[in-house]
Amino acid sequence: MEFDRHNRVAGLLGEIVAEFVRNEASSNPLITVTKVTVSKDYKRATVFVTTIPDSGEDDALVFLKRKGSDIRDFVKKKKLTLRHIPHFDFEIDRGERHRQHMDELVHEIHEQKE
Numbered sequence: 079m080e081f082d083r084h085n086r087v088a089g090l091l092g093e094i095v096a097e098f099v100r101n102e103a104s105s106n107p108l109i110t111v112t113k114v115t116v117s118k119d120y121k122r123a124t125v126f127v128t129t130i131p132d133s134g135e136d137d138a139l140v141f142l143k144r145k146g147s148d149i150r151d152f153v154k155k156k157k158l159t160l161r162h163i164p165h166f167d168f169e170i171d172r173g174e175r176h177r178q179h180m181d182e183l184v185h186e187i188h189e190q191k192e
Contacts, residue, residue: 082109083154088114089121091153095125098152103114105132108168112171116164126171128178135170142168 092114092119099109107129115124129138142149148167 079118084118087120088116090158091116091123091164092125094153094156095149098145098149099127100144102145102148103138104142107131107138109134109138119162120160121162121164122167124167124169126169128171139168139170142166 091112095114098110099111103109110128110130111125112128113126113127117123125142127138129135129143146168149166150163
């Protein structure tokens with residue numbers, strides 16, 4: 079039961095943070111929230127993001143870290159039924175980046191066979 083709640087909270091926080099990024103961030107680089115993990119006590123959340131272009135990763139992390147308290151305020155305004163609004167950490171989603179690279183390689187192999 080607790081695992082299901084964690085997933086729902088993480089998903090909801092991901093949607094809210096993505097909404098904030100969509101409203102507040104410039105489109106250069108384009109920042110996409112890929113997933114959110116939440117600590118067992120709900121006091122910390124890690125937001126994983128990707129950027130287009132890849133070279134914008136550092137700028138995106140600077141923006142997100144600088145806006146961390148604004149993101150918490152934005153989450154508070156959503157009136158979630160959480161005992162604690164988590165503090166947010168931000169990381170580049172390397173797994174998603176590797177998955178995209180693998181997709182590109184598979185696509186290239188298929189093109190070569192045709």
